[in-house]
Amino acid sequence: MPSFVFYLLALLCMSSAIYMVFQRQPLSAAFALVLCFLGLAGLYAMLMAPLLAILQVLVYAGAIMALIVFVVMLLNVQDTDLPTEPKLKRSVALALLASVPLGALMYRVFLKLPGEAKDAAILQNQSFGGIEAVGKHLFTQYTFPFEVISLMLTVAVVGVVVLAKRRI
Numbered sequence: 001m002p003s004f005v006f007y008l009l010a011l012l013c014m015s016s017a018i019y020m021v022f023q024r025q026p027l028s029a030a031f032a033l034v035l036c037f038l039g040l041a042g043l044y045a046m047l048m049a050p051l052l053a054i055l056q057v058l059v060y061a062g063a064i065m066a067l068i069v070f071v072v073m074l075l076n077v078q079d080t081d082l083p084t085e086p087k088l089k090r091s092v093a094l095a096l097l098a099s100v101p102l103g104a105l106m107y108r109v110f111l112k113l114p115g116e117a118k119d120a121a122i123l124q125n126q127s128f129g130g131i132e133a134v135g136k137h138l139f140t141q142y143t144f145p146f147e148v149i150s151l152m153l154t155v156a157v158v159g160v161v162v163l164a165k166r167r168i
Contacts, residue, residue, distance in 0.1 A: 006046060013039035026072045030065060037061040051131050067153070071160045 013036050020032035041056035138146060 002046065006043070009039045009042040009046070012036075013043070026075075027069065030068050030072060033068070034061050034065050037065070049130075051134055055134075064153075067157065071157065074160055074164045 016032045016035035016039065020029045020036065023029040023032060037056060037060045041053045041061065044050075044053035044056055
């Protein structure tokens with residue numbers, strides 16, 4: 001049963017990500033990204049990392065996606081501003097080119113994992129994915145990258161507002 005749920009969540013993530021990339025409407029692509037984020041939250045829950053699963057839903061599927069939707073709405077993209085039809089031949093060629101190394105990597109991973117993960121002891125550790133472990137890493141090792149990302153998001157929103165005001 002767990003492998004079925006894993007494959008179902010992986011299929012949800014992959015199909016929504018592919019749909020997002022090939023979607024012409026930015027708002028539909030944003031909602032497909034929400035589905036991908038929810039699938040990732042399910043995968044985190046399967047890894048027995050409940051904090052990461054909850055943070056994935058609250059931060060990414062909630063806050064970040066609300067920010068992206070507001071930015072898309074603020075830009076007010078018209079149908080005439082969107083590209084007509086994507087170059088299907090080039091898109092298919094690029095997708096096939098990108099899928100070859102990805103397929104080789106997946107084949108190698110599945111050869112190394114004959115059913116059970118060899119590092120299952122790491123997943124059984126109580127601190128894996130817990131509040132204490134995540135907080136310890138976030139506020140010691142990753143404080144600077146965390147603050148840089150928040151600053152970049154703020155600058156991006158301010159830039160979109162300035163561009164939208166200029167257009168109006």
